[in-house]
Amino acid sequence: xxxxxxxxxxxxxxxxxxxxxxxxxxxxxxxxxxxxxxxxxxxxxxxxxxxxxxxxxxxxxxxxxxxxxxxxxxxxxxxxxxxxxxxxxxxxxxxxxxxxxxxxxxxxxxxxxxxxxxxxxxxxxxxxxxxxxxxxxxxx
Numbered sequence: 188x189x190x191x192x193x194x195x196x197x198x199x200x201x202x203x204x205x206x207x208x209x210x211x212x213x214x215x216x217x218x219x220x221x222x223x224x225x226x227x228x229x230x231x232x233x234x235x236x237x238x239x240x241x242x243x244x245x246x247x248x249x250x251x252x253x254x255x256x257x258x259x260x261x262x263x264x265x266x267x268x269x270x271x272x273x274x275x276x277x278x279x280x281x282x283x284x285x286x287x288x289x290x291x292x293x294x295x296x297x298x299x300x301x302x303x304x305x306x307x308x309x310x311x312x313x314x315x316x317x318x319x320x321x322x323x324x325x326x327x
């Protein structure tokens with residue numbers, strides 16, 4: 188297994204950060220790398236709930252995604268199991284900090300070979316995803 192990790196300090200409370208995951212109209216605005224938009228088909232935000240959506244790339248390509256919410260614990264944790272290829276588990280942990288919240292983003296791929304093949308995309312995309320999260324929180 189291959190793991191990619193990111194951490195971000197965010198000037199917002201853990202509950203406020205958690206809200207950006209729980210509210211699909213907000214999540215759709217920041218989820219994914221820079222330039223991507225989303226269309227959510229199913230968003231059942233509860234443990235074992237299904238999340239089906241299409242990410243629309245800036246290149247005009249569509250990327251269907253199917254996930255399960257493996258674990259949800261307000262305000263500290265969201266675990267998302269990405270069931271479509273490439274398969275991975277994303278664990279987002281939100282911890283209160285002096286600046287508001289520390290957000291830990293840990294993406295664990297099932298296949299090390301696949302992870303190595305997409306590492307050049309995943310590393311910057313995860314940082315861009317967190318950049319977009321911060322931008323949403325700053326603008327609200």
